[in-house]
Amino acid sequence: MAGSIEQIRDYIIEGNKNGAVAAVEQALAEGISAASILNDAMISAMTEVGARFERDEYFVPEMLISARAMQAGMDKLRPLLVQSGVQPLATVAIGTVKGDLHDIGKNLVSMMLEGAGFAIKDLGVNVDPDKFVEAVREGADIVAMSALLTTTMANMKNTVEALKAAGVRDKCKIMIGGAPVTQTYSDEIGADGYSPDASSAARLARQLAGA
Ligand code: B12
Known part of the structure; x- marks a missing residue:
């Protein structure tokens, strides 16, 4: 065995x-x-x-x-x-933010999170803030956003604002990443965490899920 x-x-x-x-x-x-x-x-x-x-x-x-x-x-x-009713650690809604089509890093993070025991709802690329809001309304515990362009990073902030405006910000944790993203930016926009790569992303997600 x-x-x-x-x-x-x-x-x-x-x-x-x-x-x-x-x-x-x-x-x-x-x-x-x-x-x-x-x-x-x-x-x-x-x-x-x-x-x-x-x-x-x-x-x-x-x-x-x-x-x-x-x-x-x-x-x-x-x-x-x-x-068999095995429960995932939490459900993660992951996507590349609006205006951004880069998905290689996002997919890798997604696979590492699945490998770490999370259920994944992959929203794809060019994801409108409202789609993240909808995913949280449907039960996602963690919102994970990726951006590879300095110009689209602003849509991470817009998504955080949309989650607040919809009254669901306190129903989820928010993690962000992508080459131009930093911990300072995460703090600035009020996300719950940043990580630089897929392996540390799995650790961060576990921490955010309290697992
Ligand atoms: C491949 C690529 C493309 C491909 C994308 C294919 C695809 N399906 O993804 C194509 C050709 C389509 C493309 C298009 C463009 N690209 Co491009 N692209 C790249 C390139 C070469 C590699 C990106 C990549 O896949 N890296 C490998 C992955 C594994 O790394 P990663 O994405 O950084 O992800 C890791 C971490 O960042 C982190 N991470 C990522 N997401 C998340 C999310 C969370 C929640 C967490 C915790 C962590 C995390 O974990 C990942 C795994 O370890 C980069 C250059 C570079 N070296 O980064 C340019 C780059 C990102 N592109 C760039 C540009 C300018 C463009 C275009 C505007 C070009 C143009 N004029 O058309 C378009 C934009 C299209 C659009 N609207 O999105 C610039 C961005 C400059 C900037 N600072 O804004 C770069 C940096 C190239 C450059 N040096 O100029 N691109």
């Missing part, structure tokens, strides 16, 4: 997508629970991938390849997790 878990973990860390899917199927056939596969293999693997990134042993391409292997495994697991 421990062997299958170890194998899924290794395949994800190596970025072997087909191997990860086959190992998840094997683990399920052996009767290992979806919750155990999620916690002991998927989350554990993505935590290790994040640690390697922080030690400069992995870079964005390696992290993306591992995250894709994790997601392929998650596709098998997701329906079973829902069926």
